[in-house]
Amino acid sequence: MAAGAGWRMGAGERGRRGAETLFRGLLFCVLGCGFCWGNSVERKIYIPLNKTAPCVRLLNATHQIGCQSSMNGDTGVIHVVEKAQDLKWVLTDGPHPPYMVLLDGELFTRELMLQLKGSSRISGLAVAISKPSPAQGFSPGLKCPNDGFGVYSNDYGPQYAHCNWTAWNPLGNGLAYEDFNFPIFLLEDANETQVIKQCYQDHNLPQNGSVPEYPLCAMQLFAHMHAVTNTVTCMRRSSLQTAFSLNPEEVCDALSDYNVWSTLKPINTSSKINPLDEVIIVATRIDSHSFFWNVAPGAESAVASFVTHLAAAEALHKVPDVQMLPRNIMFTFFQGETFDYIGSSRMVYDMKMDKFPIRLDNIHSFLELSQVALRNSSVLWVHTDPVSRRNDSIQPQVETLVEALINSSVGANVTLQEVGQSQPLPPSSFQRFLRAKSIPGVVLADHRTSFQNRYYQSMYDTAENILMKYPEGLSPEETLDYVTDTAKSLAEVATVVARALYQLAGGTGNTSAIQADPRTVSRMLYGFLIKTNNSWFQSIIKQDLKGLLGDELPQHYIAVTTLVNTTQLVQYVLANLTGTVVNFTKEECLNPEKTPNPEKEMYVYTWVQGSRDPNSTSRVPFCVQSTVHLTKAASPAFELKQWGSTEYSTWTESRWKDIRARIFLIASKELESTLEAIAEADI
Amino acid sequence: MTLAVFFGCSFIAFGPALGLCLFSVVREPLRVIILVAGKAIEGLVALSEDGCSPISIQQMAYVAGLGFGLMSGAFSMINLLADALGPGTVGIHGDSQLYFLTSAFMTMVMIFLHTFWGILFFHGCETQRWWEMVAVIFTHLIVSGLTFWNPLYLGSLIPSYLLMFATAAWAYVLSGGCTQNLLRSLQGQQSETSPQPGS
Numbered sequence: 007m008a009a010g011a012g013w014r015m016g017a018g019e020r021g022r023r024g025a026e027t028l029f030r031g032l033l034f035c036v037l038g039c040g041f042c043w044g045n046s047v048e049r050k051i052y053i054p055l056n057k058t059a060p061c062v063r064l065l066n067a068t069h070q071i072g073c074q075s076s077m078n079g080d081t082g083v084i085h086v087v088e089k090a091q092d093l094k095w096v097l098t099d100g101p102h103p104p105y106m107v108l109l110d111g112e113l114f115t116r117e118l119m120l121q122l123k124g125s126s127r128i129s130g131l132a133v134a135i136s137k138p139s140p141a142q143g144f145s146p147g148l149k150c151p152n153d154g155f156g157v158y159s160n161d162y163g164p165q166y167a168h169c170n171w172t173a174w175n176p177l178g179n180g181l182a183y184e185d186f187n188f189p190i191f192l193l194e195d196a197n198e199t200q201v202i203k204q205c206y207q208d209h210n211l212p213q214n215g216s217v218p219e220y221p222l223c224a225m226q227l228f229a230h231m232h233a234v235t236n237t238v239t240c241m242r243r244s245s246l247q248t249a250f251s252l253n254p255e256e257v258c259d260a261l262s263d264y265n266v267w268s269t270l271k272p273i274n275t276s277s278k279i280n281p282l283d284e285v286i287i288v289a290t291r292i293d294s295h296s297f298f299w300n301v302a303p304g305a306e307s308a309v310a311s312f313v314t315h316l317a318a319a320e321a322l323h324k325v326p327d328v329q330m331l332p333r334n335i336m337f338t339f340f341q342g343e344t345f346d347y348i349g350s351s352r353m354v355y356d357m358k359m360d361k362f363p364i365r366l367d368n369i370h371s372f373l374e375l376s377q378v379a380l381r382n383s384s385v386l387w388v389h390t391d392p393v394s395r396r397n398d399s400i401q402p403q404v405e406t407l408v409e410a411l412i413n414s415s416v417g418a419n420v421t422l423q424e425v426g427q428s429q430p431l432p433p434s435s436f437q438r439f440l441r442a443k444s445i446p447g448v449v450l451a452d453h454r455t456s457f458q459n460r461y462y463q464s465m466y467d468t469a470e471n472i473l474m475k476y477p478e479g480l481s482p483e484e485t486l487d488y489v490t491d492t493a494k495s496l497a498e499v500a501t502v503v504a505r506a507l508y509q510l511a512g513g514t515g516n517t518s519a520i521q522a523d524p525r526t527v528s529r530m531l532y533g534f535l536i537k538t539n540n541s542w543f544q545s546i547i548k549q550d551l552k553g554l555l556g557d558e559l560p561q562h563y564i565a566v567t568t569l570v571n572t573t574q575l576v577q578y579v580l581a582n583l584t585g586t587v588v589n590f591t592k593e594e595c596l597n598p599e600k601t602p603n604p605e606k607e608m609y610v611y612t613w614v615q616g617s618r619d620p621n622s623t624s625r626v627p628f629c630v631q632s633t634v635h636l637t638k639a640a641s642p643a644f645e646l647k648q649w650g651s652t653e654y655s656t657w658t659e660s661r662w663k664d665i666r667a668r669i670f671l672i673a674s675k676e677l678e679s680t681l682e683a684i685a686e687a688d689i
Numbered sequence: 690m691t692l693a694v695f696f697g698c699s700f701i702a703f704g705p706a707l708g709l710c711l712f713s714v715v716r717e718p719l720r721v722i723i724l725v726a727g728k729a730i731e732g733l734v735a736l737s738e739d740g741c742s743p744i745s746i747q748q749m750a751y752v753a754g755l756g757f758g759l760m761s762g763a764f765s766m767i768n769l770l771a772d773a774l775g776p777g778t779v780g781i782h783g784d785s786q787l788y789f790l791t792s793a794f795m796t797m798v799m800i801f802l803h804t805f806w807g808i809l810f811f812h813g814c815e816t817q818r819w820w821e822m823v824a825v826i827f828t829h830l831i832v833s834g835l836t837f838w839n840p841l842y843l844g845s846l847i848p849s850y851l852l853m854f855a856t857a858a859w860a861y862v863l864s865g866g867c868t869q870n871l872l873r874s875l876q877g878q879q880s881e882t883s884p885q886p887g888s
Contacts, residue, residue, distance in 0.1 A: 045768060045772070047768060047769055047772045047779075048772050050779045050781075050782060050784055050788070051772055051775070051777040051778065051779050051780075051781065052775075052777055052781075053781055053782075081776050205781060221778060221780055221786060223781070224776070224777070226776060226777075668777075669781065670775075670776065670777025670778070670781055671777060671778050671779075671780040671781050671786075672776060672777065672778060673694075673778040673786065679693070681693060681694055681697030681698070681701075681789075681790065682693050682696070682697050684697065684701060684790075685696065685697040685698075685699075685700035685701050685704065686700070688700055688701050688704040688705060688797075
């Protein structure tokens with residue numbers, strides 16, 4: 007072979023090879039991209055269900071609750087259950103088990119669920135949210151919430167323990183505290199539910215009494231949970247992984263977040279306050295729960311209470327002489343109270359261990375706002391603890407408290423009435439403080455015995471539940487500023503609370519000027535129940551927190567990630583309502599320790615982005631000086647590594663990898679066998 | 690749609706082609722190289738002792754065509770087979786239930802067609818008959834165009850198979866085959882005029 011010819015051929019060859027490689031490379035990229043961007047064959051087969059909420063597994067010291075699916079999801083033929091008789095097909099008659107039941111929200115009851123739980127012909131359940139809410143009420147919580155973690159036990163008021171006196175939540179069916187071995191999903195979008203029902207009607211309905219034929223419409227739910235048994239087991243496994251593995255696979259996380267608190271008169275948080283100083287604590291909870299993960303609108307059980315609390319704090323800060331009051335007032339927002347009082351038990355623990363600036367001995371009295379939005383004929387009930395009132399030093403202080411409240415209600419559309427003196431306290435954060443020390447205190451609620459709330463800790467505890475009604479045709483901005491009747495009613499309660507607190511703190515002036523602003527209450531209710539992404543919330547948050555505000559309905563579940571949206575928003579709203587605007591530059595505001603001034607240690611400075619000018623697109627940020635602080639709300643059981651504790655909350659949430667749902671058609675076994683036969687013939 | 694469909698469709702699509710591979714390519718290492726690397730002829734010539742290509746041009750055409758066919762079959766079928774492993778089957782949006790089956794048959798016919806087109810195209814290049822090359826391109830376009838008849842699968846599969854048999858016959862004749870040899874091979878006797886390596 008001539009070298010010259012070979013060399014020339016080589017050059018041409020190289021050029022051709024280069025072009026070919028380039029062409030192949032391009033082809034590969036195009037095909038590869040096509041693969042990644044939505045496989046069209048997959049879209050021919052599956053319809054993903056996007057607007058769903060799963061039921062996940064939670065664990066405590068002794069039990070696991072919630073739902074579990076198989077590792078690769080559970081599949082079943084869809085059957086729509088719209089009335090109780092439809093269940094018979096699923097449980098006994100249907101020829102193609104296992105079934106995936108699509109349940110109407112009205113039928114989601116304890117009796118039906120226990121029937122499904124006992125059957126092996128069910129591979130999963132999808133519940134279509136009922137609109138409007140079920141008329142008879144629905145609560146998946148317990149009849150006796152937080153039983154065993156309050157103050158009443160065999161040693162303290164045994165006749166009141168375990169709701170012997172009154173079941174606080176009589177509609178509670180305890181479903182959220184049952185353990186299911188199949189996945190349960192909530193279908194939040196009525197359009198998706200209609201797509202599933204259409205698929206069912208097209209393929210799964212028996213024709214003229216005969217068996218429905220393949221292909222059948224099926225659903226697959228993925229919700230495999232990694233944790234099992236109880237918190238002790240899952241925390242032990244997680245700690246072994248963390249200690250010994252290079253790539254630890256933890257299986258569960260403790261439910262934890264932060265409590266928000268603020269004082270009327272600023273205190274130095276790096277040291278303890280004077281032992282002779284007296285503080286009045288005002289408390290509300292800011293979280294809720296439901297059967298499904300991260301679905302917790304909590305309108306009556308949490309939001310209305312903390313919104314009232316925020317309005318009372320704002321009203322008090324406007325009074326000119328509050329800095330001269332003899333006693334201080336601490337506004338506390340507890341996170342995690344739904345799960346055996348995580349926030350309040352941690353604060354009491356910190357106070358006992360001297361890790362908190364205020365000690366238990368500094369507490370003069372305690373005022374808690376429980377559920378206050380559904381007052382019957384404007385009556386607000388005052389609950390006290392009968393056991394501590396037997397103490398001769400506590401009784402007169404409680405009477406002073408109640409008197410101050412009744413005096414403050416004169417002129418307002420609120421009638422305060424005491425419940426019977428032998429009636430115990432409802433589930434409240436105050437009970438955790440009583441466990442540690444007898445303190446005079448009251449809990450204000452709209453119910454005398456059992457709850458007025460018929461949707462306690464359920465997905466139906468929404469703005470409609472507290473009767474928030476807006477007229478038709480309003481823009482989002484107009485809706486934000488519209489004052490509802492609910493807002494007016496809660497503002498009245500806030501006014502009464504603010505006036506009573508002023509008197510209790512030693513104020514001697516006229517209280518008739520202390521008024522909570524219904525417009526602020528209405529804006530807060532809109533922001534925490536309908537849409538967090540509104541102009542007011544946008545103006546009071548920091549600049550780099552754009553992801554905090556969303557357009558979907560706000561949920562108030564504690565979760566395992568730190569600082570959920572609710573906690574942060576309560577912090578910013580409290581800072582805005584109780585703080586003052588100071589003339590600092592951004593540098594000074596973000597680094598207050600640089601400018602020497604002893605006053606600065608008592609305050610917290612936040613640089614907020616401010617409101618947008620109507621003409622321009624830029625915002626005018628400013629510095630807010632407030633006394634709002636965050637403290638950890640994680641159960642002491644995890645600090646002390648007592649995972650089986652009966653003293654403190656031990657709730658954990660399982661970890662998972664993949665949660666999704668989809669529907670598709672499944673073919674008959676006969677078709678598959680035919681395919682196999684053809685294939686074998688081919689070979 | 691489970692393992693049964695996955696294996697069923699893979700065997701339908703690749704079975705015959707892999708069978709061809711097994712019987713005619715795998716035993717000869719040189720043919721394996723051409724199957725995988727197509728244009729390795731210069732390298733093979735450089736490596737050979739007498740400077741001649743160790744493999745005949747017809748064999749190269751056949752093996753290269755088979756290689757291209759398997760590649761194209763893999764590209765069209767792999768993504769379907771991955772979805773066939775899942776629990777669902779095509780049909781929820783109204784498409785035909787036979788999607789996987791017909792795709793497998795279409796892939797099989799495409800693999801065979803690529804093999805025969807390889808033979809025809811090489812022959813056309815070697816003997817300077819441009820109309821053979823045009824015929825290859827033209828039939829390629831026809832078969833691709835036939836898929837527009839889907840989901841009327843009879844309209845796309847039957848003409849494709851007929852075209853495949855016609856191309857097969859043409860390629861057989863161009864490779865030096867005749868009906869007598871065909872009958873003898875069907876009766877199990879060895880052919881007298883099998884192509885020698887190096888010719």
